[in-house]
Amino acid sequence: MDLDEYEEDIRLNAVSYSIIAFKPQTSTKQVGETKTFEDAIKMAYEIHKENSFRSVLIYAVNETGRFVLNAFVRSDDMKLKIIGSRK
Helix, strand or coil: HHHHHHHHHHCCCCCCCEEEEEECCCHHHEEECCCCHHHHHHHHHHHHHHHCCCCEEEEEEEECCCEEEEEEEECCCEEEEECCCCC
16 A cells, blocks of 8 residues: 555544644644544634634544544635545
């Protein structure tokens, strides 16, 4: 299995989603976790409304705890960008 297949397998078999906030010149911060991708998207937008982060990242997490970037929302355009497939 190559790296792309490996990452896609994590996305397709995610059991939870970690929401990570990014602000330049500071460390990243986990700001939430949810069981569904749809809830993770809602949480990402809510976090942007309440804070001044550059990006909010959504990581898919599989049952063994491995994770991969699944989507992100940047503060400059507030558009969801999905990486790979959606569950």
